[in-house]
Amino acid sequence: MVKRPVEPGVETPADALRRTLREAEEGATLLLRGRGELLPLLRCLDAVAEGLQALEAEGIDLRPERTRWESLCTQLQRGAERLVRHAREGPDALRQAREELRPPEERWWWRLDLLAAEQRRRRMARTGRAVGIALLILALLGGAAYLFLRPDPLTAQKLRLYAAAERAIQEGRWEEALAHYQEAAALDPQDPEPWLRLGWAQERTGDQEAAQASFREAASRFGDPFAYELALARLYVEAGDFGQALPHALRATELNPQSPHAFYVLASAYEGSGKFLEALQALQTCEKLAEAQGDVELVAMSRVRVGTLLQRMALPTP
The missing domain is CATH 1.25.40.10 (Tetratricopeptide repeat domain)
Structure with a gap:
């Protein structure tokens, strides 16, 4: 495990990652309750993903943060419909931002609206079977x-x-x-x-x-x-x-x-x-x-x- 020397009062990259991860968790909770914005949350997720990748490549032990990240991703995927529905920016904002940014495929959170549409189709199919x-x-x-x-x-x-x-x-x-x-x-x-x-x-x-x-x-x-x-x-x-x-x-x-x-x-x-x-x-x-x-x-x-x-x-x- 790699440890960096830390000066008192200086935020390390790992500390910055934990802060950003906490902001993402809080943002997701607010949005799921209908009181948040979607696009800032997605940018926050980008920062967390980049931070995890960079620091883990240096050999820094981020197992607790990785577990929190995976839990957050699961929460977002399951709540895609609510996230998109509650977004203050409106349903077209995500599509427009995606067209401008063209995020890579692994940044699935930029396609939450498509995931939400698929969840809606599946839910309606379950209701239809009943x-x-x-x-x-x-x-x-x-x-x-x-x-x-x-x-x-x-x-x-x-x-x-x-x-x-x-x-x-x-x-x-x-x-x-x-x-x-x-x-x-x-x-x-x-x-x-x-x-x-x-x-x-x-x-x-x-x-x-x-x-x-x-x-x-x-x-x-x-x-x-x-x-x-x-x-x-x-x-x-x-x-x-x-x-x-x-x-x-x-x-x-x-x-x-x-x-x-x-x-x-x-x-x-x-x-x-x-x-x-x-x-x-x-x-x-x-x-x-x-x-x-x-x-x-x-x-x-x-x-x-x-x-x-x-x-x-x-x-x-x-």
Whole structure:
């Protein structure tokens, strides 16, 4: 082990590394709690990586610091979605900085937005598996509707814009996604759906004022508080924002306690939030209401969801 002579009061390179590592740990903690900035943290990580490499090459024993560094990297990788979502700079700042700096592949933290997008896709896939058969039924019904009732050109164009926006979001190009939703809203000024999607995207980019304005535009076009709350809850569920979906789904069931669809969406919000018992109760209410109203498809979907949910809860199926 190499030891350097140290003058009193002088910060050694190892001390500087420990200080920078501590700053990175504190910065990551703040950002995960929604109170930090991402780009300064990434530059701090660069400094730690460079310091570790240089000092270890000199034979300096940095095993405790290496352990802390590996733990921090694991924390950042697991929390990529939250880090990117909470960054004050906005979701496009990281992509722009990466294009300017062109960091090497081993500096994976400069690609946190791409990692976050992949985590989101995996999370949605896990949620999709839990309701896979139900979604298959919906897809089949939708496919049949498309065959017999093909969408008009306006609807088809809006669907293409939604798909393009989703692709842009998955790749971290939020400004492009916003433009697609704005174009969809301009195509059909009376349709509330693009305003809902635009509001959600603005909310995710931190523009709360614009988001609330878009949500108000959507609500005015629905003209029905129940329809608005249900549609917004569905959108949040679709995006995997289950915590955001819950209050709107609950509000929808309060506004129309006879709607099986409201309880179906509520069950999805509960299940995605890990509240399995509440999800089960909502599905049972959905099935009861759907059966009373003669909605055979929704009854079948609810029963499938109940079965898969009971399996997740490791309870015997009744």
